[in-house]
Amino acid sequence: xxxxxxxxxxxxxxxxxxxxxxxxxxxxxxxxxxxxxxxxxxxxxxxxxxxxxxxxxxxxxxxxxxxxxxxxxxxxxxxxxxxxxxxxxxxxxxxxxxxxxxxxxxxxxxxxxxxxxxxxxxxxxxxxxxxxxxxxxxxxxxxxxxxxxxxxxxxxxxxxxxxxxxxxxxxxxxxxxxxxxxxxxxxxxxxxxxxxxxxxxxxxxxxxxxxxxxxxxxxxxxxxxxxxxxxxxxxxxxxxxxxxxxxxxxxxxxxxxxxxxxxxxxxxxxxxxxxxxxxxxxxxxxxxxxxxxxxxxxxxxxxxxxxxxxxxxxxxxxxxxxxxxxxxxxxxxxxxxxxxxxxxxxxxxxxxxxxxxxxxxxxxxxxxxxxxxxxxxxxxxxxxxxxxxxxxxxxxxxxxxxxxxxxxxxxxxxxxxxxxxxxxxxxxxxxxxxxxxxxxxxxxxxxxxxxxxxxxxxxxxxxxxxxxxxxxxxxxxxxxxxxxxxxxxxxxxxxxxxxxxxxxxxxxxxxxxxxxxxxxxxxxxxxxxxxxxxxxxxxxxxxxxxxxxxxxxxxxxxxxxxxxxxxxxxxxxxxxxxxxxxxxxxxxxxxxxxxxxxxxxxxxxxxxxxxxxxxxxxxxxxxxxxxxxxxxx
Numbered sequence: 001x002x003x004x005x006x007x008x009x010x011x012x013x014x015x016x017x018x019x020x021x022x023x024x025x026x027x028x029x030x031x032x033x034x035x036x037x038x039x040x041x042x043x044x045x046x047x048x049x050x051x052x053x054x055x056x057x058x059x060x061x062x063x064x065x066x067x068x069x070x071x072x073x074x075x076x077x078x079x080x081x082x083x084x085x086x087x088x089x090x091x092x093x094x095x096x097x098x099x100x101x102x103x104x105x106x107x108x109x110x111x112x113x114x115x116x117x118x119x120x121x122x123x124x125x126x127x128x129x130x131x132x133x134x135x136x137x138x139x140x141x142x143x144x145x146x147x148x149x150x151x152x153x154x155x156x157x158x159x160x161x162x163x164x165x166x167x168x169x170x171x172x173x174x175x176x177x178x179x180x181x182x183x184x185x186x187x188x189x190x191x192x193x194x195x196x197x198x199x200x201x202x203x204x205x206x207x208x209x210x211x212x213x214x215x216x217x218x219x220x221x222x223x224x225x226x227x228x229x230x231x232x233x234x235x236x237x238x239x240x241x242x243x244x245x246x247x248x249x250x251x252x253x254x255x256x257x258x259x260x261x262x263x264x265x266x267x268x269x270x271x272x273x274x275x276x277x278x279x280x281x282x283x284x285x286x287x288x289x290x291x292x293x294x295x296x297x298x299x300x301x302x303x304x305x306x307x308x309x310x311x312x313x314x315x316x317x318x319x320x321x322x323x324x325x326x327x328x329x330x331x332x333x334x335x336x337x338x339x340x341x342x343x344x345x346x347x348x349x350x351x352x353x354x355x356x357x358x359x360x361x362x363x364x365x366x367x368x369x370x371x372x373x374x375x376x377x378x379x380x381x382x383x384x385x386x387x388x389x390x391x392x393x394x395x396x397x398x399x400x401x402x403x404x405x406x407x408x409x410x411x412x413x414x415x416x417x418x419x420x421x422x423x424x425x426x427x428x429x430x431x432x433x434x435x436x437x438x439x440x441x442x443x444x445x446x447x448x449x450x451x452x453x454x455x456x457x458x459x460x461x462x463x464x465x466x467x468x469x470x471x472x473x474x475x476x477x478x479x480x481x482x483x484x485x486x487x488x489x490x491x492x493x494x495x496x497x498x499x500x501x502x503x504x505x506x507x508x509x510x511x512x513x514x515x516x517x518x519x520x521x522x523x524x525x526x527x528x529x530x531x532x533x534x535x536x537x538x539x540x541x542x543x544x545x546x547x548x549x550x551x552x553x554x555x556x557x558x559x560x561x562x563x564x565x566x567x568x569x570x571x572x573x574x575x576x577x578x579x580x581x582x583x584x585x586x587x588x589x590x591x592x593x594x595x596x597x598x599x600x601x602x603x604x605x606x607x608x609x610x611x612x613x614x615x616x617x618x619x620x621x622x623x624x625x626x627x628x629x630x631x632x633x
Contacts, residue, residue: 021117022130023087029053029080034060037121039248040068044080048173048317052076055085055094055103056175057123057140059248062264068123068147068250069140072103073175092117092127092138105138123149145175148251150224154191155236156184164236166253171319179285179321180257189228189235193259193277201257201284202277207237217274220523222602223263224249244602249273255319257283272525278547281395288323289390292347304391305342306411323390328412332372340416341365341377341408349378349405350391358384368410376409501561504588506581509533509543516545522595532591540591541576545584561587571625 019035021027032043041060044053045067055071072094077083082097094103105127115137117127125140141152146168148154156163165183170176182193190212191204205214207228212218218226225240241249248264258280261273277283280300281293287301288310294300301315303324309315314322331337358364364384368374373388394407512533513520522530528547534540564575577588597618600606610618 019119021085021087021092023115026084026086027055028084033119035119035121035123039121040119040123042119042125044077044083044085046080047175050076050173052078053080053083054175057119057125059264062248066250066270067175068145068149069125070145070175073145073169073177075102077102087115087117090115090137092125107137122151124152145169146253148253150240150249151238153229153236153238154182154184155234156186157234158186159233166259168253168255168257171255171314171317173317178255180253180255180283182253182259184235184237186235189230191237193253193257195257195284199284201282202259204276215274215276216518217261217524222598223247223273256280257286257321274524285393286320287394288321289392290324290326291320292394292396294396304344304394304409306409306415326412328415330372330410330412337413339369339410340413341368342411342416344407344409345405346396347405347407348393348395349385349407350376350387351393352389353378353385353387356384356386365408368408374410376407378405378407380405501575501588502577504577504579506579506584508535509579509586509588511536512541513543533588540593542573542589542591544587544589546586569625569628571621572628 019033021033027033027043029044032041034041038060040057042057043055045056045058045065046053047067054073054076056067057069058065058067071085077094077096079097083095085092085094087093088095088101088104091107092105093101096102107127114130115127116130117125119125123140126136127138128134128136141149142164144152144154144164144166146166148166154164154166163183165181168178168180170178179196180193181197182191184190185192185203188206190206192200193202194200203214204212206212210218211221211226218224223241223245225242226237227239228237229235239251241247249262251259251261253259258275258277260275262270263273264270279295280286281295287293290304290307291301292304294302299318299320301320303309306327307324308327310322310325314320330339332339356364356367358367358379359382361379364377364379364386367384368377368386371386371388374386375388376391377384377386379385391409510516512535513531516529516531520532522532522542524530528545531543531545532540533543561575561578573592574590575587576590579586579588594600600610
């Protein structure tokens with residue numbers, strides 16, 4: 001019983017029933033404060049399997065725990081029971097187990113007794129004087145970590161020439177600042193994402209008065225109210241959720257280097273509203289040094305030949321920016337060993353190449369070989385390029401400009417097999433070949449003679465029986481292929497057996513959607529955009545184009561084709577066809593001219609068109625569809 005009590009005590013936070021930290025009040029490991037409406041909670045937390053503790057803020061009623069702000073993200077504590085968060089000298093301060101200050105709001109104030117920190121339902125922790133209604137002394141909204149909450153802002157101060165910015169976590173178990181950051185570019189009022197605070201790889205485009213020009217998903221603003229403000233003091237972007245939507249929302253700079261807008265629904269958890277960049281491999285140096293990114297693989301990242309993850313535990317957590325290291329060090333002529341080069345085709349060329357004079361591929365190779373720091377070379381169109389640093393930002397795969405490049409990667413000679421065999425080894429191979437020939441070829445020849453003789457004496461009845469046996473074997477193979485196809489994680493273009501809806505070629509879909517023009521775009525979600533299409537005969541359809549970056553795209557595709565195709569009910573949208581060509585995976589649905597129901601329910605003008613009878617019939621139809629799905633399908 002004592003052990004059970006200790007376990008429950010150590011893993012339970014005690015809510016103090018207040019939203020305020022005052023001068024005579026502190027927070028330790030087992031204590032938290034909760035905002036007045038119960039939306040947010042603040043206290044010590046431990047991310048994942050980490051052994052360190054942080055002061056952070058999370059949603060009070062969302063499971064699993066979702067952290068939106070971290071105070072001491074660079075200086076964690078190892079003993080949260082001996083550490084505390086309290087008011088000291090007019091500041092909010094974290095003291096570790098040695099009673100040493102490791103984090104502070106750093107406000108110039110000596111009014112310790114008259115200062116308090118209040119956690120609001122907006123997710124803002126505000127430090128202010130108790131009896132004053134003036135501007136806060138400090139607030140967490142001015143110091144975001146990786147999450148942009150409704151009502152907060154990411155600003156550029158025109159007076160001090162400083163920027164607020166979001167910074168990704170390092171890993172899922174380490175909230176320390178990662179390599180990716182988002183900030184406002186004052187030159188054109190656009191937001192940019194930077195790698196290592198230096199290299200820009202994405203921009204939102206400038207604000208056009210309604211949305212950022214390169215984020216078309218913002219046009220679907222029936223949930224969010226977007227605003228961009230620019231005055232003499234600052235420029236900033238902010239957003240809020242319309243009061244008609246009682247949902248939690250957050251915009252987070254993920255450790256993947258992508259900015260994501262998510263909304264919480266109790267029935268389904270966090271739902272992705274939009275994400276930028278759209279392709280994971282468009283994130284600069286996502287796979288780190290000596291790593292390559294491939295959109296066609298589930299994990300995206302892999303190490304180059306002869307390399308392995310620098311920190312395997314980071315890769316296991318989905319953090320690849322740490323990169324790869326050599327399995328075997330380069331020799332550079334030491335002990336008479338000469339390094340060799342491994343050609344890698346279908347690969348984009350790394351950053352920071354240097355041009356050298358060389359008249360041929362061999363001359364370019366010799367140039368790289370004579371420089372010990374040279375790690376790779378490429379020779380194209382009589383141009384020799386070499387790299388003398390870690391290879392960065394490489395992308396593998398077809399369908400992009402990398403498909404024509406060949407990179408020659410420098411590796412230790414022991415890693416690349418030597419194709420020039422010694423005479424002794426060659427004699428050994430010849431001897432082994434002779435032995436294998438005697439053991440394998442002669443028995444095969446004897447069996448062939450026996451088989452041909454046997455075939456001549458087979459009668460017609462035997463021929464018919466052999467044909468029947470072959471048909472049984474062929475039927476078994478077909479059945480096996482279909483069964484493997486049904487349980488596989490990916491379809492192939494030649495595996496269409498067992499699907500009860502038509503297969504539509506890509507050219508027909510391109511013609512029907514005008515090459516997926518924006519004018520035909522109906523919307524989108526976590527698995528990709530949806531377009532309206534019209535075939536020459538006049539039939540209108542809705543086409544879901546599955547995104548290659550969706551982690552569940554292949555599984556969704558299999559489920560929808562094999563299961564929804566069998567569902568036939570007047571209150572369910574019918575699946576009319578599908579298409580698989582190359583990396584494209586598309587589903588063709590019955591087109592609904594009245595669009596989604598939410599376009600009527602949440603539109604101030606359209607909602608008046610739905611009287612009580614119409615709403616009742618809609619609810620009744622939904623209920624019939626659900627009844628069919630749960631009991632009759």
